[in-house]
């Protein structure tokens with residue numbers, strides 16, 4: 075009753091259905107949630123996504139790509155909670171040290187400590203060890219050589235990171251690679267693939283991302299799962315804060331480009347029309363079977379890179395082209 | 400009424416009408432509520448929460464990049 079009186083006095087505030095003071099107003103649902111019910115709803119949603127799309131099954135060895143940021147930390151936290159006591163499923167984490175001055179060392183320390191707390195095995199792999207140079211050193215070379223066609227650090231970083239993650243996961247026997255990608259990431263990717271006309275890439279999206287091609291018998295790609303794909307980024311952040319996770323909130327100093335514009339575009343729409351990010355992803359999921367049909371037959375032929383042996387669409391894979399030539 | 404708001408490591412004094420909500424203050428600062436979370440006097444609050452004289456707001460940017 076007290077809650078109702080208080081609600082009248084402060085009409086703009088909000089109370090959870092349980093009567094407690096709200097920490098969050100979820101506009102696309104028209105609900106107010108207290109700390110307890112908010113966290114519960116995030117865990118339920120992640121579990122539902124995992125179940126609905128058969129992301130995890132008995133015997134899986136799950137490798138979580140852990141950056142030390144909010145998304146991957148929260149997804150590891152929830153997985154370790156959900157899988158606690160499951161002897162038939164193995165969980166471990168891998169971090170990549172790109173070698174970005176003033177950004178990476180701190181977040182890697184946080185990642186290592188976090189895994190220790192959760193009792194999850196953790197390994198770090200650096201660009202320097204894998205490619206012979208850090209991202210900062212690579213970008214120094216690019217800056218000094220105007221003839222280099224690709225100049226954006228995000229391309230070098232992203233290509234290298236995806237490559238190492240897949241390779242690490244495969245070599246450590248993982249059956250799934252789990253990432254912290256959230257609804258914002260997914261909705262942005264939908265728009266970007268559309269804008270770029272990249273139907274092959276689009277056809278590989280969806281709840282379980284599998285880059286292998288049917289004709290390939292022994293796949294070199296570890297299927298990727300994204301338990302947060304239906305949870306907005308802001309809610310993942312709130313979950314991490316409310317659970318007291320020690321997370322690295324700093325932004326990568328190198329980011330930029332068209333993805334930013336897609337992000338701002340979606341956030342501006344979301345503020346005016348709550349739920350728009352869901353609609354973008356839902357519509358895409360419905361179209362996916364048709365997109366796959368259109369993309370079929372147009373897949374790049376898969377070869378093995380002559381330098382590293384990883385899958386490649388040409389004689390030399392993209393990573394070796396960027397990092398090793 | 401003036402409200403003290405910290406955002407991206409800076410302190411802002413924002414002038415607002417009587418009894419605004421958190422989102423009114425964000426709007427005044429040109430910040431999209433979808434990109435932030437707000438602490439009022441140390442506690443996370445919904446962006447519909449009312450703000451009164453003496454309240455201190457801390458705006459946390461939560462979307463990645465830029």
Ligand SMILES: [Zn+2]
Nearest residue numbers: 090092108111
């Ligand atoms: Zn509640």
Ligand SMILES: [Zn+2]
Nearest residue numbers: 379382391394
């Ligand atoms: Zn290669």
